Structures are given as C-alpha cells and as structure tokens.
Amino acid sequence: MTNTASVILAVENVSMRFGGLVALDRVSLTVHEGEIFGIIGPNGAGKTTLFNVINGVYAPHEGRILFRGEDITGMPPFQASRRGIARTHQVVRPLGELTTKENAMVGACFGRENLSLEKSSIVADEILEFVGLAARQDMLAGKLNIAQKKRLEMARALAARPLLLLLDEVLAGLNPQEVAEMLTVIRKIRDQGVTIIMIEHLMHAVMNLSDRVFVLDYGAKIAEGAPQAVSSDPRVIEAYLGDPKMAQRLLEGSA
Amino acid sequence: MKNLLNPYLWIILLVVGGISVVPILTGDASMREDLFLILMLVVLASSVNIITGYTGYVSFGNIVFFGLGGYFAFYLMQNFETNFVLAALVGGVGASIVAVLIGIPVLRLRGAYFALATIGINEAMRTFVANFDPFGGSVGMFFNYSVYNAYGGAKNALWFAYDGIVVVALATIAASFLIKKSKFGLGLLAIREDQDAAKVLGIDPARAKVIAYTFSAFFPALAGALFFFKNGIIEPDVAFDLLRSIEALVMVMLGGYGTVVGPIVGATVYERITALLITAPSITVLGVSLGFSQLHLAIAGFLLLLIVLFVTAGFVGWLRQRFPRTRRYLE
Amino acid sequence: MNLAVLVSSSIDGLMLGFIYGLAAMGLTLIFGVMRVINLAHGAVITLGMFALYLFSVQLGLNPYLALVLTLFLGLAFGVVMYFISVHRVINAPELTTLLATFSVDLIIVGVGTAIFTTSPFSVNVDLGTYGSGEITVLGTKIVAVLAAILITVALYYFLYRTRIGKSIRAVANNRSAAELMGINTTAMLALSFGLGTMLAMISGGLIATLFTFTILTGDDYQTKSFVIVVIGGLGNPTGALVGGILLGLLEGIATLFMQPSWVPVIEYVAFVLILLLRPNGLFGARA
Ligand SMILES: Nc1ncnc2c1ncn2[C@@H]1O[C@H](COP(=O)(O)OP(=O)(O)OP(=O)(O)O)[C@@H](O)[C@H]1O
Ligand SMILES: [Mg+2]
Numbered sequence A: 001m002t003n004t005a006s007v008i009l010a011v012e013n014v015s016m017r018f019g020g021l022v023a024l025d026r027v028s029l030t031v032h033e034g035e036i037f038g039i040i041g042p043n044g045a046g047k048t049t050l051f052n053v054i055n056g057v058y059a060p061h062e063g064r065i066l067f068r069g070e071d072i073t074g075m076p077p078f079q080a081s082r083r084g085i086a087r088t089h090q091v092v093r094p095l096g097e098l099t100t101k102e103n104a105m106v107g108a109c110f111g112r113e114n115l116s117l118e119k120s121s122i123v124a125d126e127i128l129e130f131v132g133l134a135a136r137q138d139m140l141a142g143k144l145n146i147a148q149k150k151r152l153e154m155a156r157a158l159a160a161r162p163l164l165l166l167l168d169e170v171l172a173g174l175n176p177q178e179v180a181e182m183l184t185v186i187r188k189i190r191d192q193g194v195t196i197i198m199i200e201h202l203m204h205a206v207m208n209l210s211d212r213v214f215v216l217d218y219g220a221k222i223a224e225g226a227p228q229a230v231s232s233d234p235r236v237i238e239a240y241l242g243d244p245k246m247a248q249r250l251l252e253g254s255a
Numbered sequence B: 001m002k003n004l005l006n007p008y009l010w011i012i013l014l015v016v017g018g019i020s021v022v023p024i025l026t027g028d029a030s031m032r033e034d035l036f037l038i039l040m041l042v043v044l045a046s047s048v049n050i051i052t053g054y055t056g057y058v059s060f061g062n063i064v065f066f067g068l069g070g071y072f073a074f075y076l077m078q079n080f081e082t083n084f085v086l087a088a089l090v091g092g093v094g095a096s097i098v099a100v101l102i103g104i105p106v107l108r109l110r111g112a113y114f115a116l117a118t119i120g121i122n123e124a125m126r127t128f129v130a131n132f133d134p135f136g137g138s139v140g141m142f143f144n145y146s147v148y149n150a151y152g153g154a155k156n157a158l159w160f161a162y163d164g165i166v167v168v169a170l171a172t173i174a175a176s177f178l179i180k181k182s183k184f185g186l187g188l189l190a191i192r193e194d195q196d197a198a199k200v201l202g203i204d205p206a207r208a209k210v211i212a213y214t215f216s217a218f219f220p221a222l223a224g225a226l227f228f229f230k231n232g233i234i235e236p237d238v239a240f241d242l243l244r245s246i247e248a249l250v251m252v253m254l255g256g257y258g259t260v261v262g263p264i265v266g267a268t269v270y271e272r273i274t275a276l277l278i279t280a281p282s283i284t285v286l287g288v289s290l291g292f293s294q295l296h297l298a299i300a301g302f303l304l305l306l307i308v309l310f311v312t313a314g315f316v317g318w319l320r321q322r323f324p325r326t327r328r329y330l331e
Numbered sequence C: 001m002n003l004a005v006l007v008s009s010s011i012d013g014l015m016l017g018f019i020y021g022l023a024a025m026g027l028t029l030i031f032g033v034m035r036v037i038n039l040a041h042g043a044v045i046t047l048g049m050f051a052l053y054l055f056s057v058q059l060g061l062n063p064y065l066a067l068v069l070t071l072f073l074g075l076a077f078g079v080v081m082y083f084i085s086v087h088r089v090i091n092a093p094e095l096t097t098l099l100a101t102f103s104v105d106l107i108i109v110g111v112g113t114a115i116f117t118t119s120p121f122s123v124n125v126d127l128g129t130y131g132s133g134e135i136t137v138l139g140t141k142i143v144a145v146l147a148a149i150l151i152t153v154a155l156y157y158f159l160y161r162t163r164i165g166k167s168i169r170a171v172a173n174n175r176s177a178a179e180l181m182g183i184n185t186t187a188m189l190a191l192s193f194g195l196g197t198m199l200a201m202i203s204g205g206l207i208a209t210l211f212t213f214t215i216l217t218g219d220d221y222q223t224k225s226f227v228i229v230v231i232g233g234l235g236n237p238t239g240a241l242v243g244g245i246l247l248g249l250l251e252g253i254a255t256l257f258m259q260p261s262w263v264p265v266i267e268y269v270a271f272v273l274i275l276l277l278r279p280n281g282l283f284g285a286r287a
Helices: A047-054 A077-083 A100-110 A117-131 A146-159 A176-191 A203-209 A227-231 A234-239 A244-254 B007-026 B029-054 B063-080 B084-106 B111-129 B145-151 B153-180 B183-193 B195-200 B205-231 B242-255 B261-279 B292-310 B314-322 B324-328 C003-034 C041-058 C063-089 C094-116 C139-161 C163-173 C175-180 C185-208 C217-232 C237-257 C260-277
Strands: A007-018 A021-032 A036-040 A062-067 A085-087 A164-168 A195-199 A212-217 A220-225 B283-285 B288-290 C129-132 C135-138
Touching: A007 A047, A007 A195, A021 A047, A021 A062, A021 A195, A021 A220, A036 A047, A036 A203, A047 A164, A047 A195, A077 A085, A077 A100, A077 B195, A085 A146, A100 A117, A100 A146, A100 B183, A117 A146, A117 A176, A117 B183, A146 A164, A146 A176, A176 A195, A176 A203, A203 A227, A212 A227, A212 A234, A220 A227, A220 A234, B007 B029, B007 B153, B007 B261, B029 B153, B029 B183, B029 B205, B029 B242, B029 B261, B063 B084, B063 B111, B063 B205, B063 B242, B084 B111, B084 B153, B084 B205, B084 C260, B111 B242, B111 C094, B111 C217, B111 C260, B145 B153, B153 B183, B153 B205, B183 B195, B183 B205, B195 B205, B242 B261, B242 B292, B242 B314, B242 C094, B261 B292, B261 B314, B292 C063, B292 C094, B314 B324, C003 C041, C003 C135, C003 C139, C003 C163, C003 C185, C003 C217, C003 C237, C041 C063, C041 C094, C041 C185, C041 C217, C063 C094, C063 C185, C129 C139, C135 C139, C139 C163, C139 C185, C139 C237, C163 C175, C163 C185, C175 C185, C185 C217, C217 C237, C217 C260, C237 C260
Parallel strands: A036 A195, A036 A212, A085 A164, A164 A195
Antiparallel strands: A007 A021, A007 A062, A212 A220, B283 B288, C129 C135
C-alpha cells in the first residue's frame, strides 16, 4: 500500500460466529482517511455483519477494531456514533411515526457533534436539501417511498457529521435515475472529506467510485486492492461463479 | 430552556390552572372533589404517557409508584409527624429510586415481556405490603386525626390537599411538555419507533429509558402521597390497584398516545363518563334490573374497544392526523 | 411435620396444578400463535364457571354434560371474540392488543356483575371421596384431573397429528411464510384464539365443580396463569402444563411452611425474576 494518508479504521483479525455459522473469519482491513472503500461479495458473505461489528451492534468473538487509533472493539453503537461512525441500514429503518425532518434531527442531535435541538434543526434542513428530501420534511417517515427511505437513511447518517460513513447497499432497489442521483450524493460526501466504506452489489458503481475494493466470501477476505486488479482476480471470479450474471457484471464493471 | 417560553405550554397550563382555581374561589366542595380526582388521573395518565406514549414501553403496573409514594409519605406523617410537603417529597424521591433500581433490569425486556413484568412488580409489591407490618399489613394504616391539626383541621386539610394536587398536576403537565420538546424527548421517541436504529444513531437507550421511567414514577408518587393524605387511610388493594393502573393507560389511549394534551383530555373525559354512568338510573331488561352503576365497567369497556379498534391514535392523535396543520400546535 | 398432611397437601396441590396448567395453556397458546396477551383470560375463566352454573343448575343438565357444552361454547366464543376485538389490531403495537382484550374483560365482568352481582355461586357435584385415613381425595377432583389430562392429550394430538394443527403451528412459526404456503392464516388465528379461549373456559368449568366462585374469581386464576406461563416460557404449552403443576405443588406445600399470605409474594417475585433471568421459561433455552 503506497497510500500515505493516515489510517482511520483498522479491523484486525475479526471473527464473528452465529451459533455454528462463521459469519466473519479473521478479517483484517485498513481504511485511510478520505477514501471510498468498496466491499463486495456474494449474498451471505458477511458484509453487513462486518458493518455490525465495526459500529458495535455485535461484539466480535475475536480481533480488534481501531478507529483513529482508539480501540473501539465491543463498544455499543451509540459510542461509535459519538466518535464519528455513522451508517445506513441495508433494510431501511425509518423512525416511522416521526417526520422526515425529525429523523434527520435525531441523527444530528446524537451524532458526533452532539448538537442542541435548535442547531440540529438547521443541520437537518441543510442535509435534507442536500439529499433532495427537503420537500418531504414534514411527511411521516413511514409514508416515504423506498427510494426516499434510502435517502433518509443517508440523511440521518450524514446529519451526524460523521468522519466515517458506512453505506450498506444504498443503491439496491433504486431505478437508474435514482442510482445516478445517489452516486452524485456519494461523490459530494467524499468531496467534503468524509471517509466512506460502501457495500454494494452494483458492480459498475463500486468499481467506478471506489479507491480500493475488498472482497469477502464465506466470511473471509479473498481479495483486496484497486478495482481493476480485484475484478480480474481469478479467485474473485470464482467466488461469483455460482452467480454467472454477477461474474459477468463484475467483468463489465471494470471494463 | 427556550421551551419554558413556549406559548403553547402556557396556554395548556392556564386552561388547566384556570379551571382548577374555580372551586378555590367559590369554595364549592363537591366540585373540588371531582376536580381532585380528575387532576389526579391527569397526573397518572400524563406520567405513564412518558414511559409508554413517548418511549413505547407499556408500563401496565405503573400504579406501583402511586402506591409507594402514598405509603412512604403516610408512614412518615403517621409515625414521625413529618410535614406533608417533606413527606411527599421523600415519597416521590423514594419511588423514583425504586424506579431506577427496578428500571435498570426490567427495561431490558421488550414488548409484552416488559408489560408483564410491570404487572408482576405491582402485584409483588401489593402482596408484600399486605404482609409488611410496619405499613400495617393487609389492613393498612389510619391517621390519628391529630395529624390534620398542623393543617388547620381535617376540613382545611382537604383544601390543602387540593392545592397540592393542582400544583402537582401543573408540574406534571409542564414536565411532560418540556420532555416532549427536548432533545431527550426526541431520543425517547426514536427509541419508541426503533430502539436498535436509535442506538445506531447515537442514543443510549438503557440510560434514556431509566430516566423516562423515573419521571413516570415521580409524579404519581406525589399524587399518591396527596390522595392518601386526603383520605386519611391507606391499604394495599387501593394503593396498588391494577385496575386503576390500566385505566390510566385507557385514558392515554383515549386522548392520544404520545401527545401532551391527550392524557389530559383522556383523563377528564374518562372520569366524566364513569361518573355519569355511576350516577345514572337503572334500567330493566328482560325482567332483570340493570344499574348503570354496575354496567359502567361494561360501557367503559365497550368505549375502549371502539377507540382501540377505530381511533387508534386517540382523540388528539386523530385531530393531528385529520388536520396536519394542527401538528405544529397540538403536542 | 406430619407426613400424611404433607402427602395429602402435595396431592391436592398437584391436582389443582393440572387445572391451573390447563388454563395457562390457553393463555400461552394464544400468545405463541399470535403474540397477543389475552387480558380477558380471567374473565373467560369466569365465563366458564358461570356457563357451567347456567347449564347445570339453571337448566338442570348433568354437570359433566354441561362441561362438554361449555367446551364448545368456549371455542365459539373465542372465535367470535377474535373477530370482534383482535383481528383488526393483530399487527398493531402491544398496547393496542392488550387494551383490546382488556376491554373485552371489562365488558364481561361489567355485564356479569350487573347480572350476577359479586356474591358467591356454586355448582354442587358430589362424587364421594376416595382414599383412606388422613389421605383422601374428592371424586370431583379426580374427574377434573382426568378431564384436564384428556383435553391436553387431545390438544396435542390435534396440534401435531392433524393437518389443521400443523397449519396452526406453521402460522405460529412464521405467519407470512404460512400465508405464502397457501394457509388461510386468518382462519388459523381465529381457531387458535378459539382453542385458547376454550381451554380457559373449560378450566373455569372444572374449577366450578370444585369451589364456590364469584364473577371476580377468574382474576385470581388469570394472575396464576401469568405466573405459570412465564415459568413455562411464553408460548410453550408443555411448559405451561408443567408450570401449572409446579405452581399447584408449591401452593399445596408452601402453606404448610409459611403463612398463606406470603405465597403470592413468592409467586410474583419468582415471576419477575424468571422474566428477567430466563425469559424463555425455566425449561426453555437460556436468554
Ligand atoms: N443476527 C444473526 N443471527 C444469525 N445469523 C446471522 C445474523 N446476522 C447474519 N447472520 C448470518 O451470517 C451470514 C452473513 O450475513 P450478512 O448479513 O453479513 O451477509 P451479507 O454479506 O450482508 O449478505 P447480503 O448481500 O445478502 O446482504 C449469513 O449466513 C446470515 O444468515
Ligand atoms: Mg448485507
């Protein structure tokens, strides 16, 4: 690795088991400040579990998580949030009976900057504008459509003013138009200096956006590196062989 | 505290306070008794609304704090001639401490499990106190009339107790409003909607829930102290009456779950309806004479069923949904 | 301690335990299938008592024939109650279903009080006593226990051996998956509610053959059912039966060692502790 930027997140030898199932098998990775770090892998590979371990939803059975040099292994998620790790959920979790704006305010209030209600209201306005939900600010979050709910996930996470943003398949289920809009949003976030780890199945998106890509299969790392190199790695192609369409897209994505 | 200047808070307080002073000005004792009960129910309903309506934890046995506050204060007044205000505060703080101790383990339970546990706690307390001799066991405790001397005799003590419940009710309403409009309150609402998501967003649910539960305990304890001071007698079945506990939830539902005004409206309407039913004349159906006083439970149940099935959001919640503009004002 | 007293108290407790267990199975079956805690459970038990009273004392039927009628009445009542008070709110938050079933409780108790007041009623059934010396058992108790066992066996046969029973279990496991498999989930939910109610009512009927009762008696059994259901694990019928027997035994024996008024304290404290420490019941998987 020639990147000299400082390491923001280091995952060291992390394992996570559910009963007999090994969801993560001694996974290690480092993410540098300001980069977009893509994570890909077949369904059930352990990608979401990796996020859950990073932000403290689960405590790993072994290994350590270092965030900006501090050991945050096993810290509850709200501690991770206060330290500047925000995330979106693959399966959206709107606070249904609160308005869109209130949802964003929750993110701002309890995030890294621990803002007052007044200040978080300002931040929420800004962020909703940014993700394109300003017109929906008084709508109950439960009533938004799926694309809007995905944006809301994003808005809440951003409102926390995170240093590290974990995006779990924010493009899934969006139409091409919505995907394009979301990609613009993600680029803008990166331009603001936020480090991003994104899990994505949409190959062309990951391959185009990511500075580096990390491939998980059956809970273990099988490849890591520049998008070009990863997508031509025979082990990666093999991992996706069960899913020929995926393998095809993988190749196209890097083209 | 910018919210202290919120005009909407003052409108609610003025309305409730304005109605409450009428018997004080007119000296109408029967109106005083009605309003005492209504205000007490407002306290119970608004308090349980904090843990249940705001936070989403159905505290079925919340009456346990009413009973505890009543017993603590009664015990102090009876045995040490403690001044009422001090005794009530000790009752309130004592019940709050119990709430913290109970809350830490019990608030880890979710959904129906929590609801059941609160029933268990109330029943455990009720049956325990019935065996606890310092509190008079199953018979309970009675005041010596001399206790009332410090308040100008039994008759004046009733007015004193009324003043007390007015203050406690206004304080409960204010607290309930300020919590709802605060950052802490927003955290509670987030926990109600999705606790795990709230946790990821930076909220410490365990801490927030215990604090909310403590608020839900403190005010009912004060109300309990007042109620039993006024009655001059306290016994386990009255102090830890599960039915009253559930009725408080019914009032919350009736007026509007999670709103500030809902429990106030709900408590008032519920009390008026039951009072009406109890005093209504009896009717004869198929040769059986049915008193409304007996049927009042059934009618209350029928109304509750209608509300639960068709107006899930309660009266205030319905207004908010029907007229979204009112959302701004109707908290 | 007199051994005979101990034995006879244990037998008594054990026998009562079967009936407790039967009632609790009704509560836990409903919870297990649809995650609803039926707060009208106690009222339904009372309904069973008064149904037996009406059929046998007022209409002069044989009490055990009346019991069979009570059983069918319970099933029908439960199905009706499901459609009126539960179906519309089956997916709503707990508070809603708790209050919906509680409202039915208020209606039953309210109407019941208006008609029967709160004075005691009884159904006199005399089947003699059996045993010798200090250890004797009432015939009615033996019959009640046998009935409880018979109903439990029938219930298990139904749930595990019949198609409808299997459908009910599928709905309990995963309602949407069951729906996809073509099971009529609404019918299964209504039927389960009917079965749960039937169990509660029949246990009420059995209790009525043993003790006097008032319109409020069901409440005591409701709280006992809660305790039992938690001991056995919410949603676990076998656990409920075992829990019922345990509670019956405890009550039978405990009164020999302590004042009866302390027994409920122990029950409730145990109830809360089990919920906290073993939410899946004493016999369930660890939390
Ligand atoms: N809470 C849990 N309990 C039990 N098993 C779990 C749990 N969470 C995840 N798993 C299992 O761990 C494995 C990895 O799941 P994970 O959700 O991390 O996969 P993923 O890579 O995100 O998949 P997808 O692309 O479908 O989102 C799967 O086999 C899943 O079933
Ligand atoms: Mg995933």
